[in-house]
Amino acid sequence: xxxxxxxxxxxxxxxxxxxxxxxxxxxxxxxxxxxxxxxxxxxxxxxxxxxxxxxxxxxxxxxxxxxxxxxxxxxxxxxxxxxxxxxxxxxxxxxxxxxxxxxxxxxxxxxxxxxxxxxxxxxxxxxxxxxxxxxxxxxxxxxxxxxxxxxxxxxxxx
Numbered sequence: 634x635x636x637x638x639x640x641x642x643x644x645x646x647x648x649x650x651x652x653x654x655x656x657x658x659x660x661x662x663x664x665x666x667x668x669x670x671x672x673x674x675x676x677x678x679x680x681x682x683x684x685x686x687x688x689x690x691x692x693x694x695x696x697x698x699x700x701x702x703x704x705x706x707x708x709x710x711x712x713x714x715x716x717x718x719x720x721x722x723x724x725x726x727x728x729x730x731x732x733x734x735x736x737x738x739x740x741x742x743x744x745x746x747x748x749x750x751x752x753x754x755x756x757x758x759x760x761x762x763x764x765x766x767x768x769x770x771x772x773x774x775x776x777x778x779x780x781x782x783x784x785x786x787x788x789x790x791x
Contacts, residue, residue: 638776639687642673645789646685647775655766667774674787678703681769688773698767704760711758713744718752726754734758 640646647667652660670676672685680702684694700706717726724732730746734756744756783790 637689639689640672640685640773640776641687643779643784644672645669645775645777645779645783646672646773648685648771648773650769650771653768654762655768660762660767663770663772669775669789671779671783671787671789674784676787681771685771685773690773690776693770693772695768695770698769700764700766703767704762704765707759707764711742712747713756713758714753715756716752717749717754720754732756 638644647669649663649667650661651663654660672682676682677685678698680698681696684696688694720726720732726746726749728746728748732744732746734742734744736742736758742758744758745761746754747757748755780790
């Protein structure tokens with residue numbers, strides 16, 4: 634009997650991770666409390682989940698993600714110039730800020746304000762990390778079988 638549990642579909646995995654871009658800029662440092670997720674249900678990037686598959690507690694892996702493996706490539710259709718008059722009253726309008734808008738299907742989208750000039754605001758609906766290659770170092774700190782409710786809801790409950 635193999636008593637060493639490994640990462641596989643429908644296990645709850647607790648881990649520490651760091652995330653840097655390809656230039657080494659730290660995006661997320663490993664914290665003091667582990668992060669938990671339900672493996673095999675799309676909670677992480679598919680490539681990252683594949684790399685974690687079969688690891689055990691104490692294992693550490695470094696995973697390099699190309700833009701298509703992570704937040705995707707920058708979509709130029711998500712960069713828009715919007716007249717200042719179309720921005721709702723009360724919004725703080727400044728480069729680097731964010732504003733919530735809607736896409737063509739009525740879904741909510743967070744836009745970053747790239748530039749404010751004359752009577753126009755340049756908005757970017759891409760994820761801030763879109764177009765970037767990323768490097769993540771992951772340490773597996775705990776593995777347990779998911780409960781039936783966690784599998785049903787696709788969420789870690791405890």
